[in-house]
Amino acid sequence: MRVDIVTIFPDYLSPLELSLVGRARARGILDVHLHDLRQWADDVHRSVDDAPYGGGPGMVMRPQPWWAALTEIRALGAADGRRPRIVVPTPVGRPFTQAYAADLADVPWLVFCCGRYEGIDARVIDEWADDEISIGDYVLAGGEVATLVILEAVTRLLPGVVGNAESVTDDSFTDGLLEAPVYTRPAVWGDREVPAVLRSGDHAAIGRWRRAEALRRTAQRRPDLLARQDQAAADDGSGGA
Numbered sequence: 590m591r592v593d594i595v596t597i598f599p600d601y602l603s604p605l606e607l608s609l610v611g612r613a614r615a616r617g618i619l620d621v622h623l624h625d626l627r628q629w630a631d632d633v634h635r636s637v638d639d640a641p642y643g644g645g646p647g648m649v650m651r652p653q654p655w656w657a658a659l660t661e662i663r664a665l666g667a668a669d670g671r672r673p674r675i676v677v678p679t680p681v682g683r684p685f686t687q688a689y690a691a692d693l694a695d696v697p698w699l700v701f702c703c704g705r706y707e708g709i710d711a712r713v714i715d716e717w718a719d720d721e722i723s724i725g726d727y728v729l730a731g732g733e734v735a736t737l738v739i740l741e742a743v744t745r746l747l748p749g750v751v752g753n754a755e756s757v758t759d760d761s762f763t764d765g766l767l768e769a770p771v772y773t774r775p776a777v778w779g780d781r782e783v784p785a786v787l788r789s790g791d792h793a794a795i796g797r798w799r800r801a802e803a804l805r806r807t808a809q810r811r812p813d814l815l816a817r818q819d820q821a822a823a824d825d826g827s828g829g830a
């Protein structure tokens with residue numbers, strides 16, 4: 590997978606040299622290219638923002654640098670007919686979910702546009718953005734952190750990245766529920782003991798316990814996910830969650 594990231598703060602993306610994503614890059618599974626948006630700004634001051642039409646607080650990112658940047662990056666694939674899927678992390682985007690991550694994991698070339706200030710001129714979004722993605726209902730100072738979040742969730746789904754493939758397929762959210770609690774040694778920590786079933790070796794009972802805990806947790810913390818489960822079950826005619 591090729592990933593291009595356009596930002597006015599390339600250093601903000603240095604975590605992509607570390608850990609899971611860093612290892613995937615070192616192994617050639619991921620090919621990441623960082624671009625400083627300012628290199629495409631057409632004025633001597635390399636300005637990337639300007640005052641918003643209609644007034645209001647803050648600044649808006651100008652169309653010209655983005656148009657030049659995305660035109661040049663898209664042209665990289667013209668020779669062999671490849672087109673990038675252009676992603677803009679933004680508070681007004683579609684919610685990012687595990688299913689969305691799985692969708693993006695199948696895309697050979699992603700381009701992330703990191704907005705700053707109050708956002709990017711709408712004409713750039715209208716023309717270029719294939720996906721506007723929100724990682725949550727809050728406002729960040731820029732799209733860089735959201736890009737790191739999206740990229741980490743997508744990269745761990747790429748074949749060969751996570752050693753134990755199971756820990757990816759039976760991810761929480763993959764079956765639409767929150768994960769059950771996890772434990773490791775020692776069996777007793779202070780006055781807290783690991784649930785006996787998990788040490789019983791009875792894998793059927795362990796599976797039942799984990800499913801019950803996942804349902805309990807989901808009902809407690811994310812009833813919205815259960816509603817989605819029930820709707821999906823109703824749609825395909827099987828029993829409830």
Ligand SMILES: COc1cc(COC(=O)c2cn[nH]c2)cc(-c2cccnc2)c1
Nearest residue numbers: 679680704708723724725728729731732
């Ligand atoms: C592309 O336009 C953007 C992008 C971002 C950065 O992304 C997020 O904040 C985000 C992504 N998922 N959840 C939050 C922030 C704004 C923005 C809007 C209003 C005031 N201030 C900033 C606009």
